Amino acid sequence: MAYGRLAAMSGVRMTEIQEYELPEPVEGQVLMRVSKANVCGSDIHMWEGNHIFRDHVMGHEMTGVVEALGDGVATDSAGSPISIGDRIVPVYYQTCQRCPNCLQGLFNICEHGSDFQGAPAAREPHFTGAFATHYVVQRAQYFFKVPDEVPDTVAAGANCGFAQMLYVLDQCGALADRTVVIQGAGGVGLFAAAIASVSGAEVIVVDGVADRLSDAERFGANHIVDMGEFPTVEDRRKRIVELAGREPDIVVEAAGVPVALDEAIRLVRAGGEVVEVGNVSVSEERAAAILPGLITRKCLTIRGTLRYQPWYLARALRLLAREGHRFPFSSLTDREYALEETQLALERAANKQVARAIIDPQRSAR
Ligand SMILES: [Zn+2]
Numbered sequence: 001m002a003y004g005r006l007a008a009m010s011g012v013r014m015t016e017i018q019e020y021e022l023p024e025p026v027e028g029q030v031l032m033r034v035s036k037a038n039v040c041g042s043d044i045h046m047w048e049g050n051h052i053f054r055d056h057v058m059g060h061e062m063t064g065v066v067e068a069l070g071d072g073v074a075t076d077s078a079g080s081p082i083s084i085g086d087r088i089v090p091v092y093y094q095t096c097q098r099c100p101n102c103l104q105g106l107f108n109i110c111e112h113g114s115d116f117q118g119a120p121a122a123r124e125p126h127f128t129g130a131f132a133t134h135y136v137v138q139r140a141q142y143f144f145k146v147p148d149e150v151p152d153t154v155a156a157g158a159n160c161g162f163a164q165m166l167y168v169l170d171q172c173g174a175l176a177d178r179t180v181v182i183q184g185a186g187g188v189g190l191f192a193a194a195i196a197s198v199s200g201a202e203v204i205v206v207d208g209v210a211d212r213l214s215d216a217e218r219f220g221a222n223h224i225v226d227m228g229e230f231p232t233v234e235d236r237r238k239r240i241v242e243l244a245g246r247e248p249d250i251v252v253e254a255a256g257v258p259v260a261l262d263e264a265i266r267l268v269r270a271g272g273e274v275v276e277v278g279n280v281s282v283s284e285e286r287a288a289a290i291l292p293g294l295i296t297r298k299c300l301t302i303r304g305t306l307r308y309q310p311w312y313l314a315r316a317l318r319l320l321a322r323e324g325h326r327f328p329f330s331s332l333t334d335r336e337y338a339l340e341e342t343q344l345a346l347e348r349a350a351n352k353q354v355a356r357a358i359i360d361p362q363r364s365a366r
């Protein structure tokens with residue numbers, strides 16, 4: 001009998017390593033051996049108790065190799081033949097294809113998207129999160145083969161922020177010669193900078209942390225605006241116009257700070273678009289005042305985007321295979337932990353002692 005291990009949330013800021021018998025994949029499923037998993041900001045958010053998930057298997061950014069295929073699985077979700085040992089990356093949520101949102105083609109907000117991700121670790125098939133030796137890809141989940149050019153740590157993160165930003169920016173239309181301002185140079189902001197840059201946009205990144213601003217330059221920003229140097233919204237608006245020669249066409253809120261949305265509305269040109277991806281919490285203390293008259297008078301489009309349409313993961317992988325070498329993606333993950341060290345990895349990430357931690361579930365703790 002083969003067993004696997006997983007890191008379950010056992011309380012607020014608590015983690016427990018549990019062991020279960022590995023399930024045989026049933027029809028339509030794939031059993032994956034996890035090679036690498038990234039600790040994402042939203043994993044910390046959940047572990048800190050700011051989410052409905054309480055006893056789930058943690059983690060959602062992962063890549064691995066096919067260990068067993070259920071009946072009927074001969075290809076990945078793009079039709080490429082699949083066999084045992086192939087490197088794959090799953091979309092971390094599922095799409096039921098039957099709920100009202102799925103029936104409108106909005107697979108990214110499927111009402112059942114988190115049915116497996118949020119399931120208690122004790123419930124079969126147990127292996128429903130990334131911080132585990134194994135993961136069961138469900139029939140209602142898309143998954144794709146990883147191109148040889150894309151390393152494991154990059155593929156693991158592609159299924160979250162990178163695919164999301166590709167989807168978000170694609171919805172804004174052609175980016176060539178458009179000015180894109182990105183608020184926040186965390187992981188998602190840097191992905192936005194890289195994608196906008198390879199798409200031919202003029203990219204301006206706004207942040208207040210020097211290290212993050214230098215990261216932004218390495219991820220394709222043409223200009224950076226340091227909030228320390230330009231402390232007010234009006235200072236930053238003038239600086240952006242000075243740098244670009246015009247007001248921005250698109251502002252991407254990737255800072256996750258409620259007041260940043262108000263700033264975005266003030267920065268963007270008339271007829272422009274504001275994209276909201278950074279703010280994800282819906283608790284009342286995360287409310288912010290905006291000036292609605294500016295939306296009317298400037299005829300703005302404000303676009304909120306959760307997750308991404310599943311096929312954008314395939315596009316993200318192709319883009320990373322082709323253009324990934326231009327950006328230092330590997331530098332975004334700075335420390336590797338064994339599965340048994342998941343609690344430590346989460347603590348260090350929450351305290352900002354590491355920028356982006358990786359879990360290597362196949363490695364044993366020293
Ligand atoms: Zn994530």
Ligand SMILES: [Zn+2]
Nearest residue numbers: 096099102110
């Ligand atoms: Zn659905």
